[in-house]
Amino acid sequence: MRYWEIDFLRGVGIILMLISNFVTDLQIFLNYPYSPFWHAFAMLTASIFVFASGASFYVSYTQKRSLKRILKRFIRLMSLGLLITAVTAILFKEGTIYFGILHFLALAWILAIPFYHLKSLSVVLAAVFIILYPLVDSVHAQTLAFLPLGITPPSFYTFDYFPIFPWFGILLLGFKFGEAVMKSRGNVKNFKFVCLLGRNSLKIYLLHQPILVSIILLVFGDKSGILIYNPLK
Secondary structure: OOOHHHHHHHHHHHHHHHHHHHHHHHHHHHOOOOOHHHHHHHHHHHHHHHHHHHHHHHHHHHHOOOHHHHHHHHHHHHHHHHHHHHHHHHHEOOEOOOEOHHHHHHHHHHHHHHHHOOOOHHHHHHHHHHHOHHHHHOOEOOOOOOHHHOOEOOOOOEOOEOOHHHHHHHHHHHHHHHHHHHOOOOOOOOOHHHHHHHHOHHHHHHHHHHHHHHHHHHHOOOOOOOEOOOOOO
């Protein structure tokens, strides 16, 4: 059973993502100036997605506690994530996505299983993951092996990065929202289009960047020179 509240939240995230990533693409390809506002906007957008994923996990696992289903989801998302890793490594001089949103969401649902059984304690632990982030972020290592935790090499740069600290904490906070919507009786009436976007969030996520980047490259070209190979040239 689907809950419109989660689909709506994802749909809002999709709309914000399209705006945020378009601005990011302008920064990457056209040297559009960095802005704290757009950075905060991107963090809000990402938080909505991760929070909604936590709610979705809670609902899904409550309805059917199937490790097999979660493992299949892990394989699908991680495969897509690794494909993105390969594409960004081949096409770009820097910014390769080693542990982006898809890598994170693939792993996070497996990690979330034991936290599901902790009930309200999961909220306390969510705060721990968030609070410890500055400490973890200050640690560096000369290897990519610890990227999932948030420990990066010095001067590490990537287009997309979602480490366990703090993002897993935000996902755990979504548990309470998932619990709340399962108790709701409301039916969606006025937000069907936004919910439709939410139900198709993965497809939109996979397609939107190739479309946005293609438009920018066709109209303006790669003014920053970040591409190793421009497939549209």
